[in-house]
Amino acid sequence: MLTVKQVADWLNLKPKTIYAMTARREIPCVRIGKRLRFSRHDLLRWLGQRKEE
Template structure:
């Protein structure tokens, strides 16, 4: 989009307004997430959340494959950490791999030209 010199003040005003709105959204989201206390799960709840059996959860805990906390003889699991654990196991699609490869090649062509 090409702007003329005369359109520039209005464009800057609109951009400033949009940035301000984004900032307010981020602040409200941050406050909302700060208001919600972290949720902890028992081993049975964690097993249900991960769709695994309780013995499998015990096995993963003993191998330190799952993030957990221990209080006395009880195990607890952070819902946030379990969600991250699941996300870390995400496999990339062929399209994502191809896009990364193209980006890598285009960046290396620029470096090789220098």
């Protein structure tokens, strides 16, 4: 599971952008308590779908 900072670094975005995308439900994430976590597998699938669009 990846953190917001790790995902932001990986996608070359700012953490603020990742938080906004999760609020709009644009990016797959899991909330564990008050923290957001991201599955690398889910993100790879999500990126593949966006590439096809």
